[in-house]
Structures are given as C-alpha cells and as structure tokens.
Amino acid sequence: MAENDIALMGHLMRRAGFGAQYEELETRAAKGYEETVEELLNPKDHPDGMDLDLAERYFIEWNHFVRGVPEYITWRMINSARQLEEKIVLFWHGILCISDSKLQSYPTEYEELELFRRDGLGSFRDLLVGISKDPAMVYYLDNCLSHKGAINENYGRELLELFSLGVGMDGEFNYTEDDVKECSRAFTGWTIANSIPQQPYGRYAAQFLYNPDDHDEGEKTFLGETGNFNGEDIIDIIVKQPATARFISRHLYNFFVADDVEVPSWMDTPPADMETIKMLEEEYFRSDYNIKSMLRLLFNSDAFKNARFTKVKSPIETIIGTLRLVGDWATPKPGMEFIFDEMKYMGQEILNPPSVEGWHTGKEWIDGGTLVHRINFAADSVSNTEFPGVKSIIKKLADTGPSLSPENLVDGCLRMLGEYEISEETRRMLVDQNSKGGEVLTDSDDFDTTVAEALRMIVATKEYLYA
Amino acid sequence: MVAQVAPLNFRYSHTIGRQETRGGDGFFNPVAIARGEGDRMYVVNRGTETPVFYPCKRVTICSVDEEYIGQFGFKVHPEDAVRSAPDGALFWPTSVALDSQGNAYVADEWLNRISVFTKDGEWIGKWGEPGDGDGEIDKPSGLAFDAEDNLYMVDSHNHRIQVFNKEGQFQFKWGTQGTGDGELNFPWGIDIDKNGDVFVADWRNDRIQKFSSDGTFLMKFGSSGKGPGEFNRPTGIAVDKDGAIYVADYKNDRLQVFNSSGVFITLLTGEATLSKWGKERVEIDQSFIRARARSQGLDEREKVFQGPISVDVDDQGRVFVTEVPRHRVQVFLKQSPEFHGGPL
Numbered sequence: 001m002a003e004n005d006i007a008l009m010g011h012l013m014r015r016a017g018f019g020a021q022y023e024e025l026e027t028r029a030a031k032g033y034e035e036t037v038e039e040l041l042n043p044k045d046h047p048d049g050m051d052l053d054l055a056e057r058y059f060i061e062w063n064h065f066v067r068g069v070p071e072y073i074t075w076r077m078i079n080s081a082r083q084l085e086e087k088i089v090l091f092w093h094g095i096l097c098i099s100d101s102k103l104q105s106y107p108t109e110y111e112e113l114e115l116f117r118r119d120g121l122g123s124f125r126d127l128l129v130g131i132s133k134d135p136a137m138v139y140y141l142d143n144c145l146s147h148k149g150a151i152n153e154n155y156g157r158e159l160l161e162l163f164s165l166g167v168g169m170d171g172e173f174n175y176t177e178d179d180v181k182e183c184s185r186a187f188t189g190w191t192i193a194n195s196i197p198q199q200p201y202g203r204y205a206a207q208f209l210y211n212p213d214d215h216d217e218g219e220k221t222f223l224g225e226t227g228n229f230n231g232e233d234i235i236d237i238i239v240k241q242p243a244t245a246r247f248i249s250r251h252l253y254n255f256f257v258a259d260d261v262e263v264p265s266w267m268d269t270p271p272a273d274m275e276t277i278k279m280l281e282e283e284y285f286r287s288d289y290n291i292k293s294m295l296r297l298l299f300n301s302d303a304f305k306n307a308r309f310t311k312v313k314s315p316i317e318t319i320i321g322t323l324r325l326v327g328d329w330a331t332p333k334p335g336m337e338f339i340f341d342e343m344k345y346m347g348q349e350i351l352n353p354p355s356v357e358g359w360h361t362g363k364e365w366i367d368g369g370t371l372v373h374r375i376n377f378a379a380d381s382v383s384n385t386e387f388p389g390v391k392s393i394i395k396k397l398a399d400t401g402p403s404l405s406p407e408n409l410v411d412g413c414l415r416m417l418g419e420y421e422i423s424e425e426t427r428r429m430l431v432d433q434n435s436k437g438g439e440v441l442t443d444s445d446d447f448d449t450t451v452a453e454a455l456r457m458i459v460a461t462k463e464y465l466y467a
Numbered sequence: 468m469v470a471q472v473a474p475l476n477f478r479y480s481h482t483i484g485r486q487e488t489r490g491g492d493g494f495f496n497p498v499a500i501a502r503g504e505g506d507r508m509y510v511v512n513r514g515t516e517t518p519v520f521y522p523c524k525r526v527t528i529c530s531v532d533e534e535y536i537g538q539f540g541f542k543v544h545p546e547d548a549v550r551s552a553p554d555g556a557l558f559w560p561t562s563v564a565l566d567s568q569g570n571a572y573v574a575d576e577w578l579n580r581i582s583v584f585t586k587d588g589e590w591i592g593k594w595g596e597p598g599d600g601d602g603e604i605d606k607p608s609g610l611a612f613d614a615e616d617n618l619y620m621v622d623s624h625n626h627r628i629q630v631f632n633k634e635g636q637f638q639f640k641w642g643t644q645g646t647g648d649g650e651l652n653f654p655w656g657i658d659i660d661k662n663g664d665v666f667v668a669d670w671r672n673d674r675i676q677k678f679s680s681d682g683t684f685l686m687k688f689g690s691s692g693k694g695p696g697e698f699n700r701p702t703g704i705a706v707d708k709d710g711a712i713y714v715a716d717y718k719n720d721r722l723q724v725f726n727s728s729g730v731f732i733t734l735l736t737g738e739a740t741l742s743k744w745g746k747e748r749v750e751i752d753q754s755f756i757r758a759r760a761r762s763q764g765l766d767e768r769e770k771v772f773q774g775p776i777s778v779d780v781d782d783q784g785r786v787f788v789t790e791v792p793r794h795r796v797q798v799f800l801k802q803s804p805e806f807h808g809g810p811l
Contacts, residue, residue: 053671053700053718054653057653057655057670057700058559058576058577060496060498060513060776060791061496061515061516061791061792063717063773063774063776063791063792064773064774064791064792066792067515067517067792068515193762193763193764194758194761194762194763195758195762196759196762196765196768196769197749197754197755197758197759197762198486199485199486199745199748199749199752199755200484200485200486200493200741200742200744200745200746200748200749200794201485201486201739201745201769201793201794201795202486202792202793202794204768204769207763207764209763333577334516334545334548334558334559334577335516335545335546335548336516337516337517337518337545
C-alpha cells in the first residue's frame with residue numbers, strides 16, 4: 001500500500017472525524033478513499049457507532065440527560081465509529097450556538113445536539129426549521145420574548161446574520177434592518193412551554209410550543225417577497241438566496257478544508273479558494289440544500305485532498321484526536337472532568353461558546369497560555385506507555401527490525417501519528433535530539449521510553465498544531 | 468389510580484424523595500433500594516462524579532413515610548477512587564442487600580469490593596478482590612441474601628453469579644457469557660424468592676432467568692423490545708411472597724409485572740406526585756410554587772417513570788421503584804381482594 005494512500009486517509013479521518021490509529025488508516029486505505037468517504041457519509045454499522053449501552057450503564061447520569069451531557073458528547077466523539085456524525089455535531093454546535101451558561105439545562109441542550117446528529121447532514125432547510133423550533137435556541141436567543149406587536153429581534157437578526165445569509169457578500173449587504181424586523185414578526189408565536197422547575201425532581205427538557213394567538217398573521221415583506229409569512233416561509237426564502245449558499249459553503253470550507261478569515265470579515269473578504277466555494281454553492285442548489293451532498297463533493301475534491309496540515313486544530317480536535325490516538329477512554333472509568341478542564345484551558349469549553357458567534361478559529365486558537373496546555377496535554381498523553389495506542393505504536397516500530405536509526409525512529413513515529421508532515425528543519429532538529437544514543441535497539445529495555453520521548457517531541461512541534 | 472388488570476391490581480401510594488445533591492432529606496441519582504426492619508429503607512445514591520459535589524455518594528436510611536433517619540458511605544475524588552480508597556468510601560455503588568441482622572452490604576462496581584455497614588451505618592468491613600478466579604470479582608452489580616445468609620452476587624463482567632458467605636468466603640458459582648439457557652450477558656439485578664430460587668436480570672440479553680439455589684437453570688422469559696413482556700435492558704428485579712415477579716425495565720421507562728411462571732401480567736408507567744420532602748423544598752421558595760403552577764403539562768410529565776432502575780417489594784405488598792434521574796422512589800400497593808360482610 002502506498003504511503004500516500006495512508007497519508008491521505010489520515011487527512012480524511014482528521015478532518016471528517018477526530019483522527020484514527022495507524023491500523024485503522026491501513027484498513028481504510030485498503031478499502032479505498034472514495035469508499036471511506038461513502039462509509040463516513042452513510043455509516044452502516046451499529047446505530048450508535050459503539051456499544052453505548054455499556055457506557056450508559058456506568059455513566060448513570062446519562063439517563064434522560066438530566067446531567068452529564070458534556071461527558072456524553074465527548075464519549076461519542078472519542079468512541080463512535082460514525083465519526084462524521086460526531087464531527088458534524090461539533091460543526092453545527094459552533095455555528096448554531098447555544099450556551100449552557102445561559103440555559104443551565106442539560107436535557108434541553110442534549111435535544112439540540114441530537115438535532116445536529118439526526119439532521120446535520122441532511123437538508124439545510126430542515127435544519128433551520130429544526131433549530132428555529134429548538135427549545136434551547138428559542139430561549140437562548142429570546143424568541144420566547146418576541147410577541148405579536150412587540151417583537152424581540154434577537155433571533156430574527158442572528159438567523160440572518162450568523163445562521164444563514166451572513167451580513168454581506170462581495171461587498172454588498174445581504175439584508176436590511178427591515179428584513180430583520182419582518183423576519184422577527186414571522187417567528188412570533190414560536191415559543192416554549194413553561195418549564196418544569198428543577199426542584200424537587202431535577203431538570204426536564206424544555207418543549208417547543210407554537211402559540212397561534214401570539215403569531216403576527218399580518219403581511220410581511222422579506223428580501224423582496226411579500227406575503228403572510230410564518231417562520232417556515234421565511235426559511236424557504238432564506239435557503240434559496242445565493243448568499244446562503246456562499247455562507248454555508250464558506251463554513252464547510254473553513255471547518256473541513258482550510259482556515260478562512262473570521263465570519264465578520266466575510267462581507268468584504270472574498271474566499272481564498274473561490275473555485276471550490278463556487279463548486280459547493282452549485283451543489284447546494286443542485287442537491288436542494290443537502291449538506292451530505294456538499295461534503296461528498298468536498299471530500300473527493302483535489303482542494304480538500306491537497307489541504308493537508310493547512311488548518312489549526314481546535315482544542316476539541318486536539319484533545320479528542322489525541323485520546324483516540326493513544327486509546328484512552330475506550331472503556332468507562334472515573335475522572336472525565338479533567339478532559340473538560342483541558343478544553344477550557346485550551347479555549348474551547350464544550351456547550352459554552354463565548355458568544356452566539358461561536359468560537360473564532362484558525363490561529364486565534366493559539367496564544368501563550370493555550371499553547372502550553374496543548375503541548376502539555378498532547379506530550380503527556382503520547383508519552384504514557386501504558387496507553388494501548390502508544391503500546392501499539394511501540395510494537396509496530398519494534399516489528400520493523402532489530403534496530404532503528406534516529407532518522408528511522410523519527411520518520412516511524414511521524415508515520416504512526418498518521419503520516420504527519422513536518423518541515424525539513426523540524427525533522428533535522430528531531431533527529432538531532434534523538435541521535436544522542438545512536439542506533440536504538442528495538443528489543444532494548446528502554447525502547448519504550450525512547451519511542452515515547454520521540455513522540456513527545458513531535459507533538460510539541462509547531463507542525464502538530466495543524467491537521 | 469388503580470391499574471385494572473387481572474389478576475393483580477396496583478394502587479399508587481406515594482412518592483419519596485427529592486433531588487438532594489449533598490445529603491440529608493433526599494436522593495441523588497439513586498440506583499438501588501432495600502427494605503429494612505420496620506419501615507426502614509436503604510437507598511443507594513450513585514451521585515455524580517463531578518468533583519464539586521461532596522458528599523453526594525451515600526446510602527440514605529429513611530422510612531417508608533419519608534422520615535430521614537441517617538446516611539452512610541462517602542465519595543472520594545476520582546483520582547482517589549482506587550483499591551486503597553478509605554474504608555466506607557463509595558465510587559460506583561450499585562446495590563445494597565441486608566443480612567439477617569440487618570447489616571447492609573453495598574456493592575461497588577468501580578472499587579470491586581463489598582462494603583459492610585451496620586443497620587445504622589457504622590462501617591464494619593469490606594472484602595473483594597478483582598479478577599476472574601473463584602471468589603474474585605469484576606464489577607459486582609446486584610446482591611441478594613438467601614434465608615441462610617448466603618450472599619448471591621451478580622459478578623457482571625465475569626457474566627456469572629457467585630455465592631459467598633456473609634464473611635465474603637467463596638462458596639460456589641455458575642454462569643458464563645452467552646445467550647443460551649443459563650448463560651448470562653452483563654447481568655445486573657438479582658432476587659431470591661421464598662423457595663430459594665434465584666432470579667437474575669440478564670441485562671444485555673434483555674431477559675429474566677430463573678435458577679435453583681444451586682444454579683440450575685429453571686426458566687427464562689423476555690426478549691428485546693418495547694411490547695408487553697419485552698425488555699430494553701432490565702436492571703432491577705424483585706419477587707414477592709406470592710411469587711409475582713417485578714422487573715425494572717430501565718430503558719423502556721416502566722415496571723413490568725409477571726406471574727411466577729414468567730407470564731406477563733401488567734406494567735406500570737409511574738404515578739408520581741409531590742413527595743413530602745419535595746413539598747417542603749418547593750415551599751421554601753414561592754417562585755417554585757408559582758413556576759409549578761404555570762408549567763404546562765407538569766402533572767403528566769412529572770408522574771411518569773424515568774430511569775426506573777431498581778425495585779423492591781415487602782411483605783405488605785408495597786412495591787418500591789427507584790428512578791435515577793428523578794431522585795425519588797415511587798411506592799405502589801399490591802391490591803388484595805377484600806370482602807366486608809357481617810351484621811350491620
């Protein structure tokens with residue numbers, strides 16, 4: 001099997017999922033790239049992608065998701081064989097944002113994540129309808145405070161600005177203040193039932209409620225069309241706008257292919273790769289706004305395949321990817337809290353994006369403090385020779401022959417990490433650091449620690465920040 | 468409300484509990500229950516692993532009339548949840564069983580040990596070694612004593628039942644992983660009827676199996692599904708003095724009742740009302756009372772079982788169902804036919 005096949009598979013699994021161990025890359029590469037893309041888009045294995053019941057047995061708080069939702073999502077990201085499903089949950093969680101700091105209702109937040117898992121690869125139109133009826137969103141963006149004759153524009157504005165059209169495109173505004181108001185009028189009456197208080201029996205999920213008495217039935221003019229629009233009519237108008245195609249295409253590109261400028265700059269800064277964006281826009285309309293179709297085209301494109309190591313990994317990608325690599329948390333055990341602490345220290349607290357705009361991505365993930373946590377977390381994990389994934393790397397390298405030169409040790413470790421590519425300068429530095437003892441005997445007592453040290457040094461490089 | 472299904476009827480009695488994260492009058496993710504002497508009951512609280520909540524892992528002693536009596540056991544930080552955890556510490560407590568003296572034996576699936584407390588909660592011992600050899604255990608789930616004070620333990624990850632004396636000395640065992648008669652797949656709950664026969668909730672096989680006291684397979688019933696007599700991961704099981712079998716059908720959110728032959732009789736889906744402790748809690752803050760009054764559909768949503776994980780039944784025909792995420796126990800009364808005749 002060509003090394004390039006595995007390198008490409010490593011790339012696909014890092015982007016369409018959270019990475020994979022070398023053995024899985026070999027297996028998938030043997031199956032073929034396009035087949036793997038299809039399998040990611042249409043997974044046929046266990047409905048949960050894992051033996052979820054056993055985890056639920058020990059993480060008892062997952063029952064009805066009154067608590068433990070961050071643990072649950074994290075567990076799924078680490079262990080699900082249906083990796084793209086989990087990745088798309090994270091994708092939408094960063095765009096159609098809600099925040100636990102406002103909601104403080106895990107069962108309600110869980111329902112939204114399930115919406116992303118269920119519909120996140122389907123029609124964008126259906127997803128927008130779903131999110132507009134999602135109790136977490138209705139409360140988070142105050143649509144429950146928007147009434148006939150006394151609108152609250154918060155949801156209407158963010159629906160246009162951050163969830164679909166974007167402020168502008170090619171230097172032109174995509175909508176007016178009047179459109180925001182008319183949009184908000186159309187969503188009046190889309191509210192929630194009064195919640196059951198958390199005392200005495202704990203939290204219950206909030207429920208969507210359509211109140212026709214509070215819906216503004218009057219005529220509205222939105223994006224040039226006039227009618228007695230309800231929320232779904234507004235969404236029908238939104239999804240057919242070229243700006244929506246551009247907005248979703250840029251988000252998909254930014255998340256799966258390469259870092260783009262931050263969203264507020266999209267009005268005036270054209271996409272770096274207009275050709276690929278155009279391709280995605282066309283597929284958006286051709287497929288009736290189908291996200292899966294857009295991703296199929298994207299993953300099979302040269303633009304995607306050639307975009308290796310052009311994207312800074314998010315903290316969650318860094319942590320989940322590392323845990324998958326070393327094989328930690330494959331079975332239930334105490335102490336998951338530290339994972340969320342690490343996410344927080346690295347700047348991405350799950351279920352708590354900093355604002356409705358979500359997280360800023362790319363190089364904005366990195367500053368002095370977050371960098372130290374990234375490096376320490378990855379270095380501590382890959383150098384722990386008790387982890388099954390690390391043991392597997394050591395064994396695979398040991399099986400290559402009786403000894404390894406410093407060059408072969410470094411190259412072997414890079415290969416085991418998913419064919420990581422580094423600059424020649426970094427490679428030379430790593431080889432120099434690993435040259436002190438000369439050739440390493442693979443049956444020597446300290447071979448484990450030698451490999452662990454090499455892995456530790458690699459994950460501390462600048463290149464390892466990228467995926 | 469009376470469930471009118473022949474030949475057994477159940478009348479909802481009351482609800483015990485409220486969410487109480489740290490201790491005292493209430494529960495926090497209760498997973499098991501055992502009826503003690505008089506009106507005492509012992510409720511195992513799994514609590515949470517979130518470190519800020521201390522001391523949320525505990526066993527609460529209270530009465531059937533919801534009088535708080537005391538609590539025992541305590542939580543340790545996840546980093547300290549190791550074999551050397553202090554005496555009395557609990558991490559993944561799963562069940563409790565009472566011996567003939569009323570001492571409480573608490574199984575812990577993470578620490579792989581049985582902790583023993585007096586009926587008033589004083590720690591008096593522990594035993595258990597991890598492994599798969601005779602007497603070694605791997606994630607002990609359900610516990611039940613027979614009339615001679617032998618402790619039957621569901622050794623869940625070894626897919627077997629092990630029997631110990633109450634000092635923890637191994638007596639005998641049976642079971643292996645599988646789906647055939649007498650084979651088990653991550654079993655969970657266990658109970659012993661008045662004849663000494665053993666009933667096991669064969670969790671991942673979605674069925675109940677009955678064995679003689681020496682482990683001879685006698686019968687099985689149930690299969691995967693949502694229909695009557697079908698299960699989605701049955702957890703707790705109890706058998707009453709008349710032989711009726713109660714199964715906590717955990718992921719179907721219901722309690723199913725079978726006759727002694729394993730024939731489906733009826734199912735209960737919950738009738739919870741505001742408990743005494745719950746009423747005390749909401750009355751502290753008028754905003755809770757107002758919010759409850761405004762909440763659409765509260766009665767219908769709040770009454771139903773959610774995560775019914777364990778069940779116990781006493782000699783008075785009272786059935787106790789523990790719900791994990793609702794931090795409560797619903798009590799039902801098995802109805803016996805009554806006739807009132809005689810002179811006016």
